[in-house]
Amino acid sequence: MKIAVVDYGAGNLPSVERALRALGAETVRAIHPEQITSARAVVLPGVGHFSAFVTGLRERNLASALRSAYDSGAPILGICLGLQAMYASSQEAPAERGLAFFSEQVQALPAGVKSPHIGWNQLRRVRAGRLLRGIPEDAYFYFAHSYAAPATGEEAVAACDHGMAIAAVIEQGNLMGVQFHPEKSGETGALVLRNFLESAT
Amino acid sequence: MTLARRIIPCLDVDGGRVVKGIEFEALRDMGDPAALAARYNREGADEVVVLDISASWEGRATFLDTIRRAAEQLSIPLTAGGGIRKREDGQAVLLAGADKVTVNTAAVERPELISELAKQFGSQAVVLSLDVKRKGASWEAYVRGGREATGLDAAEWAAEAVSRGAGEILVTSIDRDGTCSGFDCELTAKIAATVPVPVIASGGANAFEDFLAVFTDGRADAGLAASIFHMETQSISALKKFLAERGVPVRLSR
Numbered sequence: 308m309k310i311a312v313v314d315y316g317a318g319n320l321p322s323v324e325r326a327l328r329a330l331g332a333e334t335v336r337a338i339h340p341e342q343i344t345s346a347r348a349v350v351l352p353g354v355g356h357f358s359a360f361v362t363g364l365r366e367r368n369l370a371s372a373l374r375s376a377y378d379s380g381a382p383i384l385g386i387c388l389g390l391q392a393m394y395a396s397s398q399e400a401p402a403e404r405g406l407a408f409f410s411e412q413v414q415a416l417p418a419g420v421k422s423p424h425i426g427w428n429q430l431r432r433v434r435a436g437r438l439l440r441g442i443p444e445d446a447y448f449y450f451a452h453s454y455a456a457p458a459t460g461e462e463a464v465a466a467c468d469h470g471m472a473i474a475a476v477i478e479q480g481n482l483m484g485v486q487f488h489p490e491k492s493g494e495t496g497a498l499v500l501r502n503f504l505e506s507a508t
Numbered sequence: 509m510t511l512a513r514r515i516i517p518c519l520d521v522d523g524g525r526v527v528k529g530i531e532f533e534a535l536r537d538m539g540d541p542a543a544l545a546a547r548y549n550r551e552g553a554d555e556v557v558v559l560d561i562s563a564s565w566e567g568r569a570t571f572l573d574t575i576r577r578a579a580e581q582l583s584i585p586l587t588a589g590g591g592i593r594k595r596e597d598g599q600a601v602l603l604a605g606a607d608k609v610t611v612n613t614a615a616v617e618r619p620e621l622i623s624e625l626a627k628q629f630g631s632q633a634v635v636l637s638l639d640v641k642r643k644g645a646s647w648e649a650y651v652r653g654g655r656e657a658t659g660l661d662a663a664e665w666a667a668e669a670v671s672r673g674a675g676e677i678l679v680t681s682i683d684r685d686g687t688c689s690g691f692d693c694e695l696t697a698k699i700a701a702t703v704p705v706p707v708i709a710s711g712g713a714n715a716f717e718d719f720l721a722v723f724t725d726g727r728a729d730a731g732l733a734a735s736i737f738h739m740e741t742q743s744i745s746a747l748k749k750f751l752a753e754r755g756v757p758v759r760l761s762r
Contacts, residue, residue, distance in 0.1 A: 427512040
């Protein structure tokens with residue numbers, strides 16, 4: 308099964324690719340739009356700045372390819388900044404428009420809690436979903452971020468409370484996202500990726 | 509729901525081998541950083557730190573390869589650093605597979621290095637490594653492997669580094685390092701009270717109680733140690749069980 312791992316030009320992709328291959332997936336590093344639209348499923352990893360990320364996606368025509376993949380029903384998984392890019396905008400770069408699959412604005416973590424939110428944290432389930440299937444309620448996941456989407460939309464499957472209710476896991480149709488890093492979350496993270504791959508079979 | 513306190517084994521690497529904390533001949537094979545990283549990944553470490561302490565240029569040349577080999581073994585985060593002079597050095601470390609890069613001496617000499625890295629890779633990828641010695645009622649920052657005093661107050665420098673984009677502070681007590689007398693909890697509590705980012709305590713860890721103290725009195729978010737883990741005098745899973753039984757939130761392996 309061919310999985311496109313979107314390469315927007317600055318991310319650290321090998322760990323995501325390694326985690327997917329360990330589960331039997333074949334990965335292709337997508338730098339051209341057709342590599343996204345021809346894939347069985349798409350993973351959108353991201354680290355760094357919201358502005359650099361969405362600009363990179365647009366300049367490479369990858370943003371429109373992601374929209375086509377969404378329209379065709381291919382499962383798409385956003386990771387960390389990849390999840391944030393699925394929203395309309397971010398306080399990190401208010402003038403930039405995101406992929407806008409979801410209407411909320413990504414927010415800076417509030418004062419009074421440690422920011423960046425770095426380390427292993429637990430989730431609060433909001434509703435049933437595919438990505439967390441078979442994973443214990445008290446499992447830990449590795450987070451590393453200073454901005455977060457609020458867990459107020461219908462897409463939220465699980466929240467992580469760190470000064471605000473963070474959208475930690477989102478699902479809506481074939482769109483999925485995780486604010487934590489499944490590729491850095493040990494065996495539990497591998498289970499999340501396996502659940503995603505199963506949604507593509 | 510609680511953010512877990514992290515247990516972080518640290519590998520000091522020179523020329524592709526782990527050089528500190530391997531005192532017994534029988535443990536010679538533990539000197540391969542990738543093998544040690546794999547072991548810690550299995551044993552429930554929350555993160556692994558790899559520091560290049562090589563003095564020679566030849567030693568440095570192999571460091572990126574060490575990062576690549578260690579990263580291949582890990583399904584947990586990897587932090588790497590040592591000798592990072594400029595933005596390109598940090599970029600090379602991150603592209604080799606590290607999730608975070610530590611800066612120390614060069615950041616004191618040119619604090620813009622922190623902002624440059626944070627701007628390109630995000631604050632979550634930039635760790636200030638802060639080596640300090642106690643000086644009366646406060647602490648002074650040292651550079652060049654703890655050999656050179658800077659005249660900078662450690663807490664003030666930590667605050668400036670955070671304002672420039674550092675996302676974590678790895679604070680090492682030179683006074684305690686290698687003494688096995690426990691973390692300097694007053695130091696870590698002072699840094700934690702000064703900056704809004706996570707604080708990783710380092711230097712002096714020997715017993716389980718030292719970690720308990722640094723997570724309570726010391727207000728640290730993570731505890732780092734080298735020798736005690738390498739030599740298997742303390743297992744990470746036993747340490748976490750000890751902490752959990754005393755109410756410290758930790759991620760227990762299944």
